[in-house]
Amino acid sequence: MSPVPRRGFLHGVAAAALPAALPDPVPAPLPAPLAGRPPGPPPFHGRHQAAVLTPPARCTAFTALDVTAGNRAELAELLRTLTERARLLTAGRAPDPAGITAPPADSGLLGPDLAPRTPVSLTLSLGASLFDHRFGLAARAPRRLRAMPVFPDDDLDPAWCHGDLGLQLCADSPDIVLHALRDLTRHTRGAMQIRWRLDGFTAPPRPSGTPRNLFGFKDGIANPEVRDARLMDRLVWAGPHSGEPAWADGGSYLVVRLIRMRLEFWDRIPLAEQERILGRQRDSGAPLDGDREDDPPHYARDPKGEVIALDSHIRLANPRTPAGGDQRLLRRSYNYDRGVDAAGELDAGMLFCCYQQDPERQFAAVQRRLAGEPLTDYITPFGGGYFFALPGVRDGADWFGRGLVHPT
Ligand SMILES: C=CC1=C(C)c2cc3[nH]c(cc4nc(cc5[nH]c(cc1n2)c(C)c5CCC(=O)O)C(CCC(=O)O)=C4C)c(C)c3C=C
Numbered sequence: 001m002s003p004v005p006r007r008g009f010l011h012g013v014a015a016a017a018l019p020a021a022l023p024d025p026v027p028a029p030l031p032a033p034l035a036g037r038p039p040g041p042p043p044f045h046g047r048h049q050a051a052v053l054t055p056p057a058r059c060t061a062f063t064a065l066d067v068t069a070g071n072r073a074e075l076a077e078l079l080r081t082l083t084e085r086a087r088l089l090t091a092g093r094a095p096d097p098a099g100i101t102a103p104p105a106d107s108g109l110l111g112p113d114l115a116p117r118t119p120v121s122l123t124l125s126l127g128a129s130l131f132d133h134r135f136g137l138a139a140r141a142p143r144r145l146r147a148m149p150v151f152p153d154d155d156l157d158p159a160w161c162h163g164d165l166g167l168q169l170c171a172d173s174p175d176i177v178l179h180a181l182r183d184l185t186r187h188t189r190g191a192m193q194i195r196w197r198l199d200g201f202t203a204p205p206r207p208s209g210t211p212r213n214l215f216g217f218k219d220g221i222a223n224p225e226v227r228d229a230r231l232m233d234r235l236v237w238a239g240p241h242s243g244e245p246a247w248a249d250g251g252s253y254l255v256v257r258l259i260r261m262r263l264e265f266w267d268r269i270p271l272a273e274q275e276r277i278l279g280r281q282r283d284s285g286a287p288l289d290g291d292r293e294d295d296p297p298h299y300a301r302d303p304k305g306e307v308i309a310l311d312s313h314i315r316l317a318n319p320r321t322p323a324g325g326d327q328r329l330l331r332r333s334y335n336y337d338r339g340v341d342a343a344g345e346l347d348a349g350m351l352f353c354c355y356q357q358d359p360e361r362q363f364a365a366v367q368r369r370l371a372g373e374p375l376t377d378y379i380t381p382f383g384g385g386y387f388f389a390l391p392g393v394r395d396g397a398d399w400f401g402r403g404l405v406h407p408t
């Protein structure tokens with residue numbers, strides 16, 4: 001049982017550790033899509049959570065949690081605490097020292113001087129199960145939020161699926177991610193508990209450009225342009241303009257899929273077959289009818305699939321199909337590596353994450369077309385969930401989910 005009582009978990013250790021004011025962030029390298037903005041980590045306050053549009057970081061941990069808070073007031077307290085800690089952590093700020101008889105205010109993992117070199121980004125999202133009977137929120141749920149269904153070719157393990165909350169932490173190194181997770185769990189003990197967690201990484205671009213997945217192919221090439229704000233309003237952001245409640249304005253649906261990749265099998269097939277399955281050249285990333293990774297594939301010129309096979313991954317996934325609305329997704333995937341399984345096989349794959357305005361119109365429509373594609377012989381989806389990434393925290397008085405839990 002938790003030594004920290006459920007009620008009032010924010011008061012005491014957490015409240016004592018909160019600083020009165022945060023320092024100005026010091027300039028850090030900007031991801032490409034944010035170039036042109038004033039230097040520094042993405043601001044924490046805003047209409048959207050800052051990390052949704054930023055490119056994948058080097059390291060991540062996706063953690064699904066179950067809320068153990070007993071009522072709506074305790075849920076509100078949990079969300080307020082997560083907001084306060086997120087403000088601190090995303091600014092790379094060390095907590096104030098604890099008294100000599102108290103446990104240290106910080107794990108110490110990053111040394112005594114955190115600020116301001118170690119910013120972490122955090123994205124908080126809600127699962128459909130949070131809207132059950134416990135908190136009286138069913139009538140206020142995001143309209144399109146439901147539990148992740150089972151798709152053909154899935155082999156889902158219930159221990160790796162769903163969750164009341166989804167928490168994604170991203171940073172330059174795994175210790176920064178773990179430091180943030182320890183801080184958050186420590187300050188919310190008694191109100192939420194981890195259900196599952198998968199850590200991921202991206203490779204640095206070699207030699208440049210888009211990073212590669214564990215099959216050796218560049219991944220994330222054909223993503224929508226995040227600098228196009230009107231496009232993001234059509235494809236990524238949800239709110240009253242997409243039929244959602246007012247409190248949800250600026251949020252986004254997040255689909256997470258944990259997909260094991262059978263690396264030993266993949267490594268036994270010829271390169272030409274690998275490229276036929278995916279529809280792109282491995283080394284350059286170009287579509288099989290092009291020369292460069294940013295060349296668009298020309299399916300209309302190849303109706304029989306003689307160059308890019310009709311059942312290749314990119315041709316089936318193609319979200320720019322005229323029927324069924326715009327299905328383009330913002331993919332933000334990571335590689336994962338969990339060592340070896342009991343049979344001595346490599347246990348590695350993809351932590352597939354994508355943001356969208358409508359998971360049925362976008363992710364599910366694409367996923368259904370991929371059923372039975374040749375790639376399915378080399379991959380096994382075993383977990384994940386559907387989540388709603390909350391709108392951003394607007395200012396110093398706001399907190400994650402305030403409009404949901406405390407309507408004004
Ligand atoms: C349902 C959504 C998708 C899943 C799940 C998925 C898994 C998956 N993908 C690769 C490798 C590649 N995917 C690529 C492109 C691509 N994939 C999806 C969707 C899902 N992929 C889309 C919508 C697209 C873009 C299609 C287009 O617009 O042309 C590519 C090509 C490079 C790129 O654009 O990123 C690769 C390579 C694997 C290995 C995988 C499961 C493990």
Ligand SMILES: [Fe+2]
Pocket residue numbers: 313317
């Ligand atoms: Fe894909």
